[in-house]
Amino acid sequence: MHSDNEMLRMRREKLDTLADMNISAYPARSARTHTIDNLLANEDAYIAGEERVIIAGRLNSKRRMGKAGFANLRDAGGVIQLFIRKNDVGNDAYELFKLLDLGDFVQAEGTCFHTRTGEYSVKVEKLVLLSKSLRMLPTVKEQVLEDGTVKRFDEFADIELRYRKRYLDLLLNPERRRTFEVRAQFISAIRRFLDERGFLEVETPVLQSLYGGANARPFVTHHHTLDTDFFLRIATELYLKRLVIGGIERVYEMGKNFRNEGMDRTHNPEFTLLEVYQAYADYNDIMELTEEMIRMAAQAIFGEERLTFQGEVIELAGPWRRASMLELIQEHAGYDASHFDADRLRAFYKQHELEPPAHAGPGKLIEELFAHFCEPKLVQPTFVTDFPREVSPLAKRREDDDRFVERFELYIAGYECANAFSELNDPIDQRTRLEAQAALRDLGDLEANVVDEDFLEAMEYGMPPTGGLGIGIDRMVMLFTDNVSIKEVILFPQMKREG
RNA sequence: GGGCCUGUAACUCAGUGGUAGAGUAUCUGCCUUUUAAGCAGAGAGCCGAUGGUUCGAAUCCAUCCAGGCUCGCCA
Incomplete structure (x- = not known):
């Protein structure tokens, strides 16, 4: 027995x-x-x-x-x-x-x-x-072959078990530890980079009575003594901006954020986000900062300014391509969307048998076209600039064309790796945009921003022109460790309860 | 949420209507330089869960649970 x-x-x-x-x-x-x-x-x-x-x-x-x-x-x-x-x-x-x-x-x-x-x-x-x-x-036997490689028998390979019992994964697949070493090295390289440039690392509340700074549904929890609901933060943005208002010119936070959304290969309900704010900088300065920071991390980890992801060599030596969203849609969809006409955009959707998103104005329609036609094509590092204002409630409008904002997203290997803008610092404009978001919310968009009066009040005291940046650390680690699943770069990824 | 696939011993997997299998691991015996050690023998399973069809179900059907891929959703 x-x-x-x-x-x-x-x-x-x-x-x-x-x-x-x-x-x-x-x-x-x-x-x-x-x-x-x-x-x-x-x-x-x-x-x-x-x-x-x-x-x-x-x-x-x-x-x-x-x-x-x-x-x-x-x-x-x-x-x-x-x-x-x-x-x-x-x-x-x-x-x-x-x-x-x-x-x-x-x-x-x-x-x-x-x-x-x-x-x-x-x-x-x-x-x-x-x-x-x-x-x-579990039984795992290894045979060292003549060429020095290790052949493993009865490998502990069940993906679900590997995640649920990560200790066994690390024990029986010891090379897996490398992923988490690279993760640690990446994070410490980023910290070193920012610290050396005079950025102050801070910690802001995870439990918030109002949430904001991103479009996402929050987790809700309850404080018994106060008998109040709190939200788990979906971004650190609004608190870090309060600190810029308070005179901390260079500030960053790297920490867990929580979004109550679907889970898949690139989304875990809790994930690590870096946000950086630099007063007296704009989104062009932030592009340079981002490029240097990632290149430096690669240098620290691999000793060279390139990495290999899914067989593709990603060249990190600069300067990286910068292209506007409309330019890329022209390039990959062969379509000129500069007319900003919602009806014509919907016609183009129909022509390609695509379902246009609900409650969408021209800006949202353009962004979705970009996501569909361009994102997967952006393998080498590319800064995508000039987002429609409509989809960017916290970014500063372009002075020469206010349909657009001063914003970029960085794409590498088809993944969105960073999002940055010249931060909106006009309190009146900010209020208008948050109220527009609240209106979307009333229409049923559960991910739209809520109006944060305390934040608006802070901005009314005056906020310097500021460049801000957000980087999804987990996705960067996926790139750096050649993993296509976020669960591979999080030690204990969220799993459903065992039935 | 939709589509496709998967779930059988501790691990890796066979088994498609007729008594649950293999290798490894485990246990017993032999073996003082082996190495996926070897040889001989043994034990080990609610066949993901619940219902149904059938004389009979791991196998067919339904529902559910869990996971993967994919599409949708999603900074």
Whole structure:
């Protein structure tokens, strides 16, 4: 009887056996002197020096033959083989070795040597149990092929299990850790870049009594003492602008935002967003900042200004292309939308058998055309400029043509990576635009902005001309790690409750 | 939300109406330089869930749950 429950029972019985042998299954201390990557990196020295080493880690595989055996031990830095002979370790330790299961943490003391077949190993003289594993790890065997690549058998590959039990994913697919290392490196490169340029990192409220700064439905939660509902922020924008008004000329926040929308390959309900504001800058300055920042991150992580995504080489060396939305629609749809006539735009939709969005004016219709015809084509980094004012309630209008605003989005590999504008700082215009959004809301657009009187009041005190930027960190990490699913770059992505 | 696909042992998967299978893992025995160790044997499953059709269902039908791809929605 070796069902799942029986497995657990058998391992619990081993705990009793260990107790009878006076062996603690969960000792408080270990005495590691060397990490495995250290041993691997200095093979010749350890073999020649016959130095005693104490390593610790998780038992990865075990091959026992009568009165001797081999096992693989893994710690954070690598795997090394242990060789254990009854003659060397004594009867009790060898009995312990026989009781060990895959997944147990052990400490091994001994010297390094080469086996008969030439494998670099530790000849164990002392073996200590550090922590007993009660649950059987999935079986993954590896074979190192002649060309050095590792062939894996019965890989732990079930996507759902990998996300729900990420610890097993990291343990059984150790190369997965690289994704999260790159994520950390990317974030720290961005911080370094902004800090060096005098930007102040701040933290603003996650719980807000009004939400704004983006078009999205919020999560709602309840504060019991105040008996009030709060919204989880959908953007940090309105608070960061208050700080610019308060005299912090360069400010940024990198943090979780929450949007109550659909989940798919590129959307997780909670995601990490960077927002940056720079007083006395406009969207052209922000384009330069963005370009330098991303290029610098690539340099820090890859040592070169390019990356490969889904087989496409993305060239990050500048300057990146800048093209207006209308220009790109002309280029990819062969259509001149500069007339801004909603009826003619709808006719073009019909001609291409596309459904125009509800409640849409010409600006929205143009933006949707862009999304449909152009976004997937923008593989190399491209700043898309001159968005219709109608779809940009927080951006400053262009002085030469007020149908447009001073705004850009950055596209790389068909993904929207950044959104930025010369921020609106005219409080009267801002009120008009927020009220227009509120009107859309009354028409049933649940993602339209609400009017934030406190924010408007702050702006009435005066806000300098300011350039602002938002970057979806998760999507950038997808690019940098060659992943097409946001779930691969978030350690614990949102999943439905198991039914 | 629509379409397509998937769900069988701890892992990876066969099995399309007639007694639930394989390899690995596990357990027992042998084996003191193995390496996807080997040899011999054993155990292990509510076939995602619930209903239905049938003498009989992992298999056919319906509904539901979970996941993937895709379309729509979505800064």
